[in-house]
Amino acid sequence: MLWDSLFSLTNAVAVVAWALLLFAPRRPLTYSAILYAGVGLLCLAYAAMLVALLSGQVDAGPVAGAGQFDPADYSIEGLRKLFLSDGGLVTGWTHYLAFDLFVGLWIARDADGKGFSRLAQAPILLLTFLAGPLGLLIWLAARERRARVAARR
Template sequence: MAWETLFNLANGWAIIGWLALAFLPRDPRILALILYLGVALLCLVYTVALVAILAGGVDPVGPTGGDFSTLAGVMTLFDSKGGAVIGWTHYLAFDLFVGMWIARDADQKGFSRAAQLPFLLFTFFLGPVGLLGWLVIRDRRARAQAKTKAAGKAA
């Protein structure tokens, strides 16, 4: 399979997962589908492609190879179509997983879907920026909920 095709399939699959997360009901079956048919499938694609590249079976990364211990080694890994697709698939899988966590956490903390959407969009497009924003906002709600629970127990 061509790297461009795999890139397009991974992107499309991730977008389907994100759309389901943002707009479908969050019952356990839907979340399980997003987790196993979205995140896990992206993880599988990443794993198989990474092993194939590191074993030298496809898209070799040059005579010096690549590694994760130096910047030059990481740059070597990304200096091929296969390496770029693998790196991108890594982002897609982790961002969708983080988006699921944000959505479930926001539901538990009583945030409306409309309030969640900006954090999900930022996580989809900018990964850690969306997660950081959520961590800042959720902390306030979590502290307020903890105070309410403590006050209720004291009464």
């Protein structure tokens, strides 16, 4: 139950922050809310879950037959044991949510600074939300020409 609740809570924080990023006016207060109440809160939740898991303060909730996670075993097999637990999965997912939101915030600010319309940003931001590195890669390619022009000034 603990992991289900944390999963729902972290997803809710991320969805609200992404909705602000996509639809709210881009003002300093909006950026601060996304950064601190979104990214910061997700980072704090991640840190708390990671410490609780690695210190053994909470049960990771391993899937039957997965084996016990050993923090010293940083191999594919060792990490598989971690992610074959509710705690490992929710902690890892929170890591993705925090980093993807941070990248999305950077993309939005960078795009605003380079004069990209919100309409042009929306598909890239949605892709970043759904598949972080792919959205970032597309943004890096899309921004290149304007970044070079701005650098020459």
